[in-house]
Amino acid sequence: MVPVSIAGASGYTGFELIRLLSGHPRVRISAITSRANQGESLSDVYPAVRGHCDLRFEDTDPDVLTRGAQLVFTALPHQAAMDIIPSLLDRGIRVVDLSADFRFRDASVYEAWYQKHSAPHLLGEAVYGLPELHRERIANARLVGNPGCYSTSVILGCAPLLQAKLIVAESIIADAKSGVSGAGRGLSLTTHYCEVNDGFRAYKVAEHRHTPEIEQELSFLAGKPVRINFTPHLVPMSRGILSTIYAQLEPGVNEQHVAEAFHAFYASARFVRLCPSGHFPTTLQVRGSNYCDLAWKVDSRTGRVIVISVIDNLTRGASGQAVCNMNLMLGFPEDCGLEAAPWQP
C-alpha cells in the first residue's frame, strides 16, 4: 500500500479523493490537510464516512504532507497550490495538482487569465494530466497539472476531429452545463439552494478561465493556434457536466468520417465510451465514475457536426482523473480503484 496525502481535503474535490482513495486497493491515505478544518475529524465534517475513514484534518504544511507519503494530491485554490508545490517536489515527492497552476505550458497565458505565476520554472516539466492525450508523459512526470472539469469534457469531445483534420478549428463553439458541485463547498448566493432550484443560468460568458486551457490542448491537437467560444452554465443538479460542441466540417467530410475518427482515436481508451448512433448520453449515466461518454451528429443541412460529451465533474472532471493520473505515475493499472459502476438513479 503506497502512502499518499491530500492537501486541501475538506472541499468536494478533496472529499471525492478521499472517497476514491479509501477504496483503492494499492494506496492508503497518510494525511489529509485543511486550513479551514484543521484539527477536526473527517467524520465531523463529512458524516458520510464515519466509521469508514477515521482521519483528522491536519495543517496544510509540507512536512505533514510528505510525512511518509510518496505522492501528494494538492486540491488547493490556485496560488495556494503553486506556493506549496515547489517545496513538495524539493523533498522528492511527486505531485498531482488539481488547481490551474500547472496546467499551462506558457506562463504568459496563465498570467493573462489568472495572476503572476510564482513558479514558472516548473511549467516546462509539468504535464497536462489528460491520459487520452499525454499518457506516456504523465507516467514519467514529477508534477501533473490535473485538467479542469469543463476542459476535460470539451477536449475529449474535440480531439478526434481536430487530429483527423475533419473540422475547421476556428469554428469551434463549446456550450457547457455543469452541476453545482463544480462551484465547490464555499458559500455564495449563486449556490444557495433557492437561487439554484428551477434557476438555470449562464455565467462568465466569454471569460471563463477554462477557455485558455482548452485552447492550449486543442492547439496542440490541431498543430496550430485555436480560439474557441466557451460558455458555462449552472444546472440545478449536484453532479455532472454536459458539453455541446459545434464545429464546421471541412468540405467533403461525412458522418462516416466522423465516426471513424472517434473510433480510431478512442480505440484503446479505458474511460471513453462512444454511444451507439442515435443515442445521446445523459449525465446520469456517468455519475460517480471516470467515464466520458461521447455522441455526435452530422447536420448535413448546415455542414456542422454536433458533439455531446458527458462526464461527472467531480470524478472524471477532477478527483477520478487525478487518481487515474496517480495510477499511471505509480505503474498501477489505469483503472485501479476506479472500476465501480456509475450510480443510477
Place this chain on the structure above:
Amino acid sequence: MVPVSIAGASGYTGFELIRLLSGHPRVRISAITSRANQGESLSDVYPAVRGHCDLRFEDTDPDVLTRGAQLVFTALPHQAAMDIIPSLLDRGIRVVDLSADFRFRDASVYEAWYQKHSAPHLLGEAVYGLPELHRERIANARLVGNPGCYSTSVILGCAPLLQAKLIVAESIIADAKSGVSGAGRGLSLTTHYCEVNDGFRAYKVAEHRHTPEIEQELSFLAGKPVRINFTPHLVPMSRGILSTIYAQLEPGVNEQHVAEAFHAFYASARFVRLCPSGHFPTTLQVRGSNYCDLAWKVDSRTGRVIVISVIDNLTRGASGQAVCNMNLMLGFPEDCGLEAAPWQP
C-alpha cells in the same frame, strides 16, 4: 366579460391557460374540453384550483367550444388542431392555436417536418403569434398560430441583430435548455422523476421540429433564407427555457452597435427586458410571467456575439403568449391579466 373556451385543457399548457384566464379581468371561461378527462371536474384533475375555478371537462366538440364563446384556444396536439379549427372558424369564432399546425406560411415546410397538412388554405391568413414581430397582423387575425416555446426564446434573441444586419445569418447556433413541463403531462421514461433528476441531456439533436419555425421567422427578419443549428436540452427543473445563441458579427460591428440594436428593437416592448451590461439572466427571474429577459456579450477574441434569452416555457412560451395574442385580438391592453410579478423563489 368576453366568453372564451379552451380545447385540450387538461395538459400543462391548458392548465396554464386556465390559471391565467381565471384571473383575467376582461374574459371568462365558457368551456374547457379534454378527451382524456371528459366528464371529470377540473379540481379533481388539478386540486390546486379547487374552490377557485369550478369547471368540468367537456367533450372536445366544436359545438361545445363555440357555445357562447367569442374566441377559442386550441391546446391540442398537432393534427388534432387542424382537424377541428376550420369548423370553429366556419362558425365565425376566432382562434388562437397553440399547436404547430398554423405556424407555417409554407405548407411544404410543415409537411417536410410534420405530416400532410389538412387545411393548407388557412395558412395564408394565419398569423405567427409573436407580438414583437407581428403585432398589427395579430390584432386583425381570425387565426393565430401561437409560437413554439423554444422558437419564442430564440427568435426574440436574434431579431434585433438580424434586422440591423449585424450578424452573419448562416452562422447562427442556438443551444437551448428547457424545464420538463415542456414535455407535457403525458407519461414517458424521459420525464420520469428518477431519470430526470441529476440527469441533464440533449435530445432530437439537429432534428427538433422547432427548427423550421425559427428559420421561417429569422428568414423573414433577415430578408433571405436562413438556416441554423438548434439543439434542445432537458434541464432538471419544472419551468423555464434558457437559449444561448451564437453568431458571427459582421466586420466592424462592436458592443455598442449590438446594444443599440437591442434597445431600438425593443424600445416599446412591454414584455421584453434587457439586462444591464454584465448581468446574465436566470430562468428564475421570469418564472410564471410573460417576460423574455435578454442579455448579450461581444467576444472580441472570436468575433462572435453570444445572446442569452430566458422565458418561462409555459407562460411566454405558450399560454401567456396566447393570452397576450387574445388581448391584441380583442382590443385589450397587451398586458391585461398578465401583470403579476414573476415567482421567486
Place this chain on the structure above:
Amino acid sequence: MVPVSIAGASGYTGFELIRLLSGHPRVRISAITSRANQGESLSDVYPAVRGHCDLRFEDTDPDVLTRGAQLVFTALPHQAAMDIIPSLLDRGIRVVDLSADFRFRDASVYEAWYQKHSAPHLLGEAVYGLPELHRERIANARLVGNPGCYSTSVILGCAPLLQAKLIVAESIIADAKSGVSGAGRGLSLTTHYCEVNDGFRAYKVAEHRHTPEIEQELSFLAGKPVRINFTPHLVPMSRGILSTIYAQLEPGVNEQHVAEAFHAFYASARFVRLCPSGHFPTTLQVRGSNYCDLAWKVDSRTGRVIVISVIDNLTRGASGQAVCNMNLMLGFPEDCGLEAAPWQP
C-alpha cells in the same frame, strides 16, 4: 391606494410581500428598507421585478418607514423587530410584525425560548395573526404578531379537533416538513445546494421555537395547557410545508365526527380547503397562494386520527397571511390581492 411600507424587505419573506403588494389593488408600497442592501435598487437584488417594481432599499429607520405610510410590515429578525416597533406605534402607525417578537401573550414563554423581551408592555394588545382564530381582534389591532410558518400549518390542522374535544390534547405529535426558503436567503452550509439536494433531514428536534407558539394557540383552543411534540424537517424543494399531525381520539369518536368538526369549523373560511375523502394534498397544490389544504384519516386500528396540512411557507406561512391581516385591519375584503390561483407545475 393606501400607502404601506416594509422593513427588512430584502429577504425572501420581504420579497414575497413586495410581490403580493405590488399587485394589490388597494395599496401601494411607499418604502422598502434593508440594512444589508440599503441604497441598492430592488431590481438589482431581485431582477425578477425589473421594470415591474422600481423601488430602492432605504435605511431601516422609523422616519423612513412611517413617511406617508399608514401601516408597516416588519420582516426583521426577532429582537430587531421589537427594537423598532414601539417607535412605529408611537407615531400612530399600525404594524404587522412577521418576527416572533409579538406572537406571545406571556413574556415569560417568549423569554424561555428566545431572549429578554424589550417591549413586554405591548404583548397584551398584540394579536396573534391567524384569521381563522382571531379575525375580529385582528381587524381592530394596532399590532399583529404574524404567525410562524410551521405554526400556521399545525394550528389549522388541530383547531377543529381540539375545539370539538375529539382528541386527547396531550397526545398531539406534529411532524412537519418545509421547503428551504423557510430558512431565508442568508448563506449557510445547511442551505447550500449540494447539501440539500437529495439530502432530506430533521433539525432542531424537540427544540424548535415554533413549539411554544403552537402550544399557546392549542391551549387557547383546548381551554387548558397543551404540550406537543413538534419536529421540523428540511425538504429539497424551495416552497411548501406539509405537516403530518397525529392525535389519539377520545373514546367513541369516529370518522364522521371528525369530518363534521372540520366542516363546521371552516364553514366560512376563505383560505382553508378540505380535501375530498381519500385525497391527500401535495404542497404543489397551494404553491404561491394563501390556501391551507387539509385532509384527515381516522385509523380505527390504533384509535388515532392523522391530519395532513399543506401551505406555502412564504405565502400562507408568512407574507400572504400578513397581507390578509392587513386586509382585515384596513377593512378590505379578506382575499383582496390574494385571489391568484396556485402555481402548477
Place this chain on the structure above:
Amino acid sequence: MVPVSIAGASGYTGFELIRLLSGHPRVRISAITSRANQGESLSDVYPAVRGHCDLRFEDTDPDVLTRGAQLVFTALPHQAAMDIIPSLLDRGIRVVDLSADFRFRDASVYEAWYQKHSAPHLLGEAVYGLPELHRERIANARLVGNPGCYSTSVILGCAPLLQAKLIVAESIIADAKSGVSGAGRGLSLTTHYCEVNDGFRAYKVAEHRHTPEIEQELSFLAGKPVRINFTPHLVPMSRGILSTIYAQLEPGVNEQHVAEAFHAFYASARFVRLCPSGHFPTTLQVRGSNYCDLAWKVDSRTGRVIVISVIDNLTRGASGQAVCNMNLMLGFPEDCGLEAAPWQP
C-alpha cells in the same frame, strides 16, 4: 466466483443488484431476466453500464435462472415472486426474495394486506432478512424474505428500545419519508417529474402495506403484539428514506438509558452507525451504501423519545441488504462487496 442470477432485473432494485454484484469480489452474475425487456441488452436499457457489464435480459424462467446459479435474487412484484420461487427451491437453489411474499410468518396477515398466498407452506422456513435481528437464521436459510425499505428503517430505529423495554409499545408512531426511486421505474403521474418537483406529499395514510411487516418484527422484539401508526411520504429526491419515530418512554427512563440501549444493541453491527449526541443524520450521508444511521432525542417536556433513522432505500432498503443476506448465506464476510463509501454530494 459463485454464480448468482437475478429475476426481474430491469427495475431500479434489479439494477442496484447488478451494480453491487458486478463489483462483488466473490460472485459473478450468471443471468438476468426481465419479462418487459427480454432479449434486450442491459446496456441499451441502462447505458450507465455499457462496457461495464455486458449481459442480456433473458426470459424469467426457472431454467434460465438456475442454469449454473447457486443462488437467485427475485426482484419481482409480489405474486409473481411466490409463483416462481417454489420451483427454484425444488431445483435445490437458495433464494433471496425482494418482494413481500415471504416476509410474513403468518399467512393470514399477508392475506389481509395483500392477497391469497399461493405457497403458504414455505412461510415457516422463510427468514425475515434483517441481519441485525436474524443473522444466524439467515445464514442457514434456503429462502430469505428481504425486508421492505420503510420497514428496515423503522424496525432498526425501534429495536433497541423495545428489546430493552424502555418505551410503551402501543405508542409508536413512525412518520417516514422516501425518495422517488422507491416507487420503481414504472410510469405513473405520481412519479412524473413535474408532479414530484416541489411537491411533497403523504400517501396511503394508515394503509401502507409495510405496516404489518413492521408490526410483525416489533411484536417479535417486544414479546407481545404491537400496533403502530405508519405514514409514508414522497420526497422530491431520487434516493433515501428518513423515518422519524415517536414513542412514549416508560416511567423513569432517561437519555442515558436510551443511549445505552442503542449502543448495546448495535455494539457489533457492521452497518448501523450511531450519530454523536446532538447530530441528526441526512439521507445524503448514507446514499449508495448499506448503512443505517440512527440518532435520538429524549424530550423531557413530553416524556417521549424521538428516533431519526436514515437509509438508502435502494441499497440498505433493498438490494444492498439482499447482497448482505447473500453474503451471510454463502459464508462471506457480511460487508463483502458493500465496502464502498457513501456518495456525497
